[in-house]
Amino acid sequence: GAVVSQHPSWVICKSGTSVKIECRSLDFQATTMFWYRQFPKQSLMLMATSNEGSKATYEQGVEKDKFLINHASLTLSTLTVTSAHPEDSSFYICSRLPAGTDTQYFGPGTRLTVL
Amino acid sequence: GENVEQHPSTLSVQEGDSAVIKCTYSDSASNYFPWYKQELGKGPQLIIDIRSNVGEKKDQRIAVTLNKTAKHFSLHITETQPEDSAVYFCAPWRSSSNTGKLIFGQGTTLQVKP
Numbered sequence A: 001g002a003v004v005s006q007h008p009s010w011v012i013c014k015s016g017t018s019v020k021i022e023c024r025s026l027d028f029q030a031t032t033m034f035w036y037r038q039f040p041k042q043s044l045m046l047m048a049t050s051n052e053g054s055k056a057t058y059e060q061g062v063e064k065d066k067f068l069i070n071h072a073s074l075t076l077s078t079l080t081v082t083s084a085h086p087e088d089s090s091f092y093i094c095s096r097l098p099a100g101t102d103t104q105y106f107g108p109g110t111r112l113t114v115l
Numbered sequence B: 001g002e003n004v005e006q007h008p009s010t011l012s013v014q015e016g017d018s019a020v021i022k023c024t025y026s027d028s029a030s031n032y033f034p035w036y037k038q039e040l041g042k043g044p045q046l047i048i049d050i051r052s053n054v055g056e057k058k059d060q061r062i063a064v065t066l067n068k069t070a071k072h073f074s075l076h077i078t079e080t081q082p083e084d085s086a087v088y089f090c091a092p093w094r095s096s097s098n099t100g101k102l103i104f105g106q107g108t109t110l111q112v113k114p
Helices: none
Strands: A004-007 A010-013 A019-025 A030-038 A045-051 A067-070 A076-081 A090-098 A110-114 B004-007 B010-014 B019-025 B032-038 B045-051 B056-059 B062-067 B072-077 B086-090 B108-113
Touching: A004 A090, A010 A019, A019 A030, A019 A090, A019 A110, A045 A067, A076 A090, B004 B086, B010 B019, B019 B032, B019 B086, B019 B108, B032 B062, B045 B056, B045 B062, B045 B072, B072 B086
Parallel strands: A010 A110, B010 B108
Antiparallel strands: A004 A019, A019 A076, A030 A045, A030 A090, A067 A076, A090 A110, B004 B019, B019 B072, B032 B045, B032 B086, B056 B062, B062 B072, B086 B108
């Protein structure tokens, strides 16, 4: 199956700093990508959807100025958590949807801990 | 929007027994029905999926059945093994929506006792 990587796999930062998470497709190009957030013992909640060449569409309640998404290319996208606070501590997972398909492939996730 | 419910929320079985998880959805236009397995600290992995023109699909010990009339689909795992222990999510969606937006069920924690 398709391979999606994320970097870093875990990060610890101080409150008020910004953290960038990368999501890469290793063996396919995807025009659409998604960012999810998952709190402990909960399901995945979609944060935003973006298509290459256009701005991201954020879900209700997700601050676009706090969670900056850059869909840099068909193989790389980034999520930047700006001015992180302890309540932003979570498991962030990206997924990519290859063009012309209906199957999403998920990255391994990034554990963010804000002190 | 899509409303998705999974049952049960937790399931404990003995190794070798079968496990069944049911997913109920609300959007009658949904036409793609995947099941994902998530191990602790990892991202979800697609384990099996089915499309609306098929009623059942099987892949070795795993099968998915779909009842479009009743709007539910189920994951069946036979001859369970300890490595099947994980959280399982369903995420039905409508491919014609052009959004690819998955709405996940609440998840089912499966524990297989050796």
